Amino acid sequence: MAEPKLRIDERLVADPLRAQHPDLADLPIHERHSGWDNVTYRLGDDLAVRVPRRRAAVELTIKEQTWLPSLARQLPVAVPVPLRVGVPGEGFARPWSVVPWIPGTTADVEPLGAAEGSRVADFLAALHTIASPGAPTNPFRGTPLRDRAGDVEGRLARLSDRTDLVTPDLLRAWRRAVAAPADRARRWLHGDLHPSNLIVRGGILTGVIDWGDLAAGDVATDLAAVWMLFEGRPARTACLASYGAPEALVVRAMGWAIFFGSAFGALPTPAGDPMPALGRPPDRVAAAALRRLAEDL
Numbered sequence: 001m002a003e004p005k006l007r008i009d010e011r012l013v014a015d016p017l018r019a020q021h022p023d024l025a026d027l028p029i030h031e032r033h034s035g036w037d038n039v040t041y042r043l044g045d046d047l048a049v050r051v052p053r054r055r056a057a058v059e060l061t062i063k064e065q066t067w068l069p070s071l072a073r074q075l076p077v078a079v080p081v082p083l084r085v086g087v088p089g090e091g092f093a094r095p096w097s098v099v100p101w102i103p104g105t106t107a108d109v110e111p112l113g114a115a116e117g118s119r120v121a122d123f124l125a126a127l128h129t130i131a132s133p134g135a136p137t138n139p140f141r142g143t144p145l146r147d148r149a150g151d152v153e154g155r156l157a158r159l160s161d162r163t164d165l166v167t168p169d170l171l172r173a174w175r176r177a178v179a180a181p182a183d184r185a186r187r188w189l190h191g192d193l194h195p196s197n198l199i200v201r202g203g204i205l206t207g208v209i210d211w212g213d214l215a216a217g218d219v220a221t222d223l224a225a226v227w228m229l230f231e232g233r234p235a236r237t238a239c240l241a242s243y244g245a246p247e248a249l250v251v252r253a254m255g256w257a258i259f260f261g262s263a264f265g266a267l268p269t270p271a272g273d274p275m276p277a278l279g280r281p282p283d284r285v286a287a288a289a290l291r292r293l294a295e296d297l
Contacts, residue, residue: 008039013049015091021084042101051096060212061095063136075126078102078207102207107195112229113203117239131186131216141191142217145178145255155262165290169297177255180248186216193225223253224260227289261290
């Protein structure tokens with residue numbers, strides 16, 4: 001059974017804000033931004049209120065509140081560190097956060113400049129440190145690719161029926177990724193570096209948002225973003241070289257890029273999906289990633 005939709009409007013945001021953080025209650029509430037898991041309203045000039053729109057997103061909100069304040073100190077770009085925490089109360093029975101507003105445009109709208117490979121590599125290297133004791137795991141991200149093989153191969157089969165994206169070289173790359181030696185180290189990873197979660201100003205990476213999939217695991221999951229972000233092969237090569245990715249990691253990262261490309265490209269769009277581009281076959285980000293992979297094989 002589908003989870004009932006929660007209607008989130010300005011009043012639902014304003015009332016808990018007034019009750020729990022009255023010093024912020026007079027700030028104007030601006031435009032609404034709806035994602036798969038959360039709704040965000042801009043608050044004044046410099047803040048935003050981030051509210052879980054699905055029950056399943058409550059755990060993700062708590063994860064951001066718990067881990068982002070310490071992780072942010074090691075990162076070279078802005079992230080939406082919770083500055084105030086909202087607790088479940090009258091009118092809204094879920095936790096919520098007040099976070100900094102990070103100005104800019106998402107990378108799916110304004111692509112990163114070709115020279116940004118080194119900046120992306122610096123961000124990833126700063127993030128991909130050994131995770132703290134008790135760091136969360138994610139059953140869908142950072143796991144061994146063999147655990148996802150059945151799902152991915154089914155999606156690739158569906159894409160093969162409808163597009164020319166799945167080439168023999170791509171299938172061989174997937175098999176190599178599944179067989180590649182695993183990294184047993186538990187390192188921090190973002191888990192969802194889709195271009196819609198990177199903030200860009202003038203072609204420069206300035207922020208990374210939506211940390212609900214934060215976990216400890218295989219950082220190849222994050223390196224898959226190289227094929228979602230950069231159009232030219234030189235930019236992709238420069239990013240991987242600047243990061244210092246060994247061959248086995250690059251092979252697994254290609255596998256994760258195939259995972260994301262197939263996931264965004266082969267799933268039907270749910271009715272009422274607030275982000276219909278994710279999952280509309282073939283999603284342009286997914287199609288671009290799979291074509292870029294083919295160029296690099």
